[in-house]
Amino acid sequence: MAKAVIKNHFKLNIPGRSQNEAFARTAVAAFASQLDPTVEEINDIKAAVSEAVTNCIVHAYADTIGNIEIVARILEFPERTTDSDSPWLYIRIRDKGCGIADIVQAKTPLFTTCAEGERAGLGFAVMENFMDKLHVRSKPDCGTTITMQKRLQLK
């Protein structure tokens, strides 16, 4: 695989207010639009970001309003020779909230710690299915960092 180059990037810090769910996914989608994604790719990205940011608001900062940091990068491969070297969108979403004690359990479809509020327990399932890579790093009382990557098809 050819060496990846960060072609463009941004960092965004927002308070974990539910009004910012739409802002966060729209901001990342607008950034990704320079890669000329398909409508389906954009919707996948928006849904994955929406789930990650909602997790920060509903779980990480359940009783408070804390900071959510969103980083997005476009990774390109200048020596691109094959289709597998098409550009990637990298997204990192980080909170300093309560953390996840059991990540495997948290990622299990339909599992939720939220008895009220009608959460479906599908947040990680959406991220996993709509993106190509998902990584979760978390420590109780320290916070959670999730990184996701999606390979965008060359047109």
Next chain:
Amino acid sequence: MVEIINSGEQITAGIAGDIDHHTASGIRNEIDAVLENTTPQLLILDFGRVKFMDSSGIGLILGRQRVLQGFGGQLLIKNATGHAEKIVKLAGLSNLML
């Protein structure tokens, strides 16, 4: 925003705009207010004018299904296409689609 069409036995709730964690509670309250008053045999959720949906939409479907079960009503989904359909399928709820 929800547009309710009430024909007695059957209620259609047309949802418009984005369904996320922020908007879901408002949509839920609007639909539940009608369900409480009319206890219909069938609730059809119309996703035709939904612009964006994440898993909060699934929570909305499952939650209404629970309310309907309280009085023996049924729920079906209409016009879930494209992205909304993808989420409904991921949740294993294709059997509810009209």
